[in-house]
Structure formats: structure tokens, C-alpha cells
Amino acid sequence: MKTLGLLLGLVAVAVVAADAWVRLAPIDPQRYEIEGLAKAPGDYPLTGGFQAARELGDPGAQMAALDKIIRATARTRRVAGSVAEGRAAYVTRSAFWGFPDVTLLWVDGKTLQIRGHLVFGRSDLGVNKARIEGWLSEAGL
Incomplete structure (x- = not known):
């Protein structure tokens, strides 16, 4: 019984330590870089994320x-720019484990x-796509 x-x-200690690491580990500022990421108008599934580009007047x-909508999202904060x-x-954290997802928003010409992409792991299970599509829909885009 003592062994159990x-x-x-x-x-329990391992679970708490893993949770603390996910919540407190710094996010590499390189994840906020946009150089070379712009795409033509459309939707682009990515490994561990999603990207959308909209041509607008x-x-x-x-x-x-969109910034206003994103900042009003639970567990989301603007971290750069x-x-x-x-x-x-922006960084949005999952409710239970606090896994961070990074979202980049920028203007490239008329686009x-x-x-959005995950920080840890290989699959975001479609969370970034759903989040981005929800924001775009709310903004009428």
C-alpha cells in the first residue's frame, strides 16, 4: 500500500511539473516573426496550425x-506589435493545460x-483553424 x-x-508531482513547464516556459521570440510567411488570398492548412489571407480595400x-476581437478572446493576450x-x-492558452498557440496578424500590401500555430507538439487538432475562422467570421471576413 505504501508503494502505491x-x-x-x-x-502527481510529475503532472504538476509538466503543467508548470507548459505554462511558464518562455516562447521563443522567433515565433513572432512574419518575414516570408505572407501568402496569396486563400486558406492554408499547416502542420500544427492554419493561415488565412484576405485581400481587402x-x-x-x-x-x-480583428485585433479587438482577438484581444477579447479568453486566455489571449497580445505579446508583440x-x-x-x-x-x-498574440498567445492563446488552452483552458486546462495552458498549452500556448501563437497567432500572427499583419498587413501585407492590400492583404x-x-x-496561428502551436508551440508544443505536432498537431493542434484543428484548434487554430477553428479559432481563426471564428475570428474572421465575427469580423465579417
């Missing part, structure tokens, strides 16, 4: 509207670009 209690205690105004800069990065 010790084993359960070790498992005034992408700056649409970026401001701004609408005034024409580029911004508004948005790209």
Missing part, C-alpha cells in the same frame, strides 16, 4: 477590428494575413 501511495505521489481598418505597426502577435 508513493507511486501516485510521484505521478482597407486592411489596416480590418486589422484593427500593434495595429499601428501593421503587425501583432490581411493571419496565421
Whole structure:
């Protein structure tokens, strides 16, 4: 019985340590870079993420509207850039484990670009696609 209690205690410590690592590990600032990522208008599934590009008459105004929607999303915060800069990065964390996903939003000419991708693992199970499509829908894009 003592061995089972010790084993359960070790498992609990490992789970807490893994959760703390996921929640507290710094995100490499390179994940906020947009150079070379712009795409033609359309939707692009990515390994561990999703990207959408929309050609708009005034992408700056649409970026401001989308930025407001993104910042109102639960567990999401802007971590770099701004609408005034024409580029911004956000981190959204999952409710239970706190897994971070990075979303990049920027203007490239007449195109508004948005790209979401996971930080840990290989598959986001479609979470970034669903989130981005929801934001775009709410913004009427």
C-alpha cells in the first residue's frame, strides 16, 4: 500500500511539473516573426496550425477590428506589435493545460494575413483553424 501511495505521489508531482513547464516556459521570440510567411488570398492548412489571407480595400481598418476581437478572446493576450505597426502577435492558452498557440496578424500590401500555430507538439487538432475562422467570421471576413 505504501508503494502505491508513493507511486501516485510521484505521478502527481510529475503532472504538476509538466503543467508548470507548459505554462511558464518562455516562447521563443522567433515565433513572432512574419518575414516570408505572407501568402496569396486563400486558406492554408499547416502542420500544427492554419493561415488565412484576405485581400481587402482597407486592411489596416480590418486589422484593427480583428485585433479587438482577438484581444477579447479568453486566455489571449497580445505579446508583440500593434495595429499601428501593421503587425501583432498574440498567445492563446488552452483552458486546462495552458498549452500556448501563437497567432500572427499583419498587413501585407492590400492583404490581411493571419496565421496561428502551436508551440508544443505536432498537431493542434484543428484548434487554430477553428479559432481563426471564428475570428474572421465575427469580423465579417
